[in-house]
Amino acid sequence: xxxxxxxxxxxxxxxxxxxxxxxxxxxxxxxxxxxxxxxxxxxxxxxxxxxxxxxxxxxxxxxxxxxxxxxxxxxxxx
Ligand SMILES: [Zn+2]
Numbered sequence: 706x707x708x709x710x711x712x713x714x715x716x717x718x719x720x721x722x723x724x725x726x727x728x729x730x731x732x733x734x735x736x737x738x739x740x741x742x743x744x745x746x747x748x749x750x751x752x753x754x755x756x757x758x759x760x761x762x763x764x765x766x767x768x769x770x771x772x773x774x775x776x777x778x779x780x781x782x783x
Contacts, residue, residue, distance in 0.1 A: 711767040721768075728764035749773065 707716040714722035752769045755761050
């Protein structure tokens with residue numbers, strides 16, 4: 706069994722379980738929206754900002770920490 710990169714659940718697709726895959730999708734979609742508003746935000750800056758926002762969901766935060774730790778660039782999982 707392949708495990709999700711952010712938790713130990715079974716992988717649904719690519720590197721993530723269905724919960725983290727959904728979180729990833731939301732993250733990417735929101736980046737598109739933010740990018741229009743704050744055009745100079747890099748993926749990393751965007752993640753760091755979101756991490757400080759209280760309303761950011763736990764699933765999403767898992768993904769953010771993973772992205773920052775591995776210094777990834779918002780790969781196209783979704
Ligand atoms: Zn997961």
